[in-house]
Amino acid sequence: MTVLHANERTEFKRSSRTKIREEGLIPAVVYGNNTENKSITVDSKDFIKTIREAGRNGIISLEIGSDKRKVMLYDYQIDPLKSESFVHLDFHVVNFKEEIDVDVSVHVVGDAQGVKDGGVLQQVLHEVSVRTLPNNVPDFIDVDVSELQVNENISIGDLDTSGKYSFNHEEDEVIVSILPPRVEEEIDSGEEQEPGEPERVEGREGSEENKEEA
Known part of the structure; x- marks a missing residue:
C-alpha cells in the first residue's frame, strides 16, 4: 500500500496557508470513520507521486x-x-466494511465496426458513479466497442460488474453510441432551364437579315 507522510497543521490564517503553499506543501484535512479530525500538510511532489501510483x-x-x-x-x-x-x-478515513460512492473513469477500448463503416463514435459518459466496498473500487472501467454497429449504443445495463460494485445510474443511461455517417446536403444550383433555342432567336436573326438587305 502506498504511504504518504504528513505533518499536523496548527496555523489556520490565510497568510499561513499562503506560506505553506509557497514552501511546496498542500494544506489538507483528514476525517471520518469516528476518528479525530486533523488539519495537516503534505508535500506536493510526494502527493502527486502517490496519486499516480495508487490511482x-x-x-x-x-x-x-x-x-x-x-x-x-x-x-x-x-x-x-x-x-x-x-x-x-x-x-x-476508510471503513473497509462500509460501501462508498466514488467516481470512476470510463475507458473506451477497441475499434468499433460502426466507425469502420463510416459512423461517428460519441462518448456520452467519461465518468460513472459506483457504490462498492473500498477494496473493490476499480481503477477504471473498460467499455469494449469492437462489435458496436451504426445506430447502436452501450448503456449502463450492458456492463458486467462481476458483483463487485453497482452503478448509481439508470440502466438505460447511454455511455457510448455510434452515430450514422453525416450526409452532405446537395447544393441547389437553381432551376434547370429546359433544352431548346434561346428566346428571341428569330428576332435576332431577323435583325441580322435586315442589316444585310440594308
Whole structure:
C-alpha cells in the first residue's frame, strides 16, 4: 500500500496557508470513520507521486507522525491557473466494511465496426458513479466497442460488474453510441432551364437579315 507522510497543521490564517503553499506543501484535512479530525500538510511532489501510483480512488496509508490511517482522497481543489497545482485536499478515513460512492473513469477500448463503416463514435459518459466496498473500487472501467454497429449504443445495463460494485445510474443511461455517417446536403444550383433555342432567336436573326438587305 502506498504511504504518504504528513505533518499536523496548527496555523489556520490565510497568510499561513499562503506560506505553506509557497514552501511546496498542500494544506489538507483528514476525517471520518469516528476518528479525530486533523488539519495537516503534505508535500506536493510526494502527493502527486502517490496519486499516480495508487490511482485517484486508491487506498493510501497516511502517516501523521505515529498516527497511521488508511484513507482515500475524498475531494480536492486545484489552482485554475496551474495544472496539477493543488491548493487543498480532503482525505477520508476508510471503513473497509462500509460501501462508498466514488467516481470512476470510463475507458473506451477497441475499434468499433460502426466507425469502420463510416459512423461517428460519441462518448456520452467519461465518468460513472459506483457504490462498492473500498477494496473493490476499480481503477477504471473498460467499455469494449469492437462489435458496436451504426445506430447502436452501450448503456449502463450492458456492463458486467462481476458483483463487485453497482452503478448509481439508470440502466438505460447511454455511455457510448455510434452515430450514422453525416450526409452532405446537395447544393441547389437553381432551376434547370429546359433544352431548346434561346428566346428571341428569330428576332435576332431577323435583325441580322435586315442589316444585310440594308
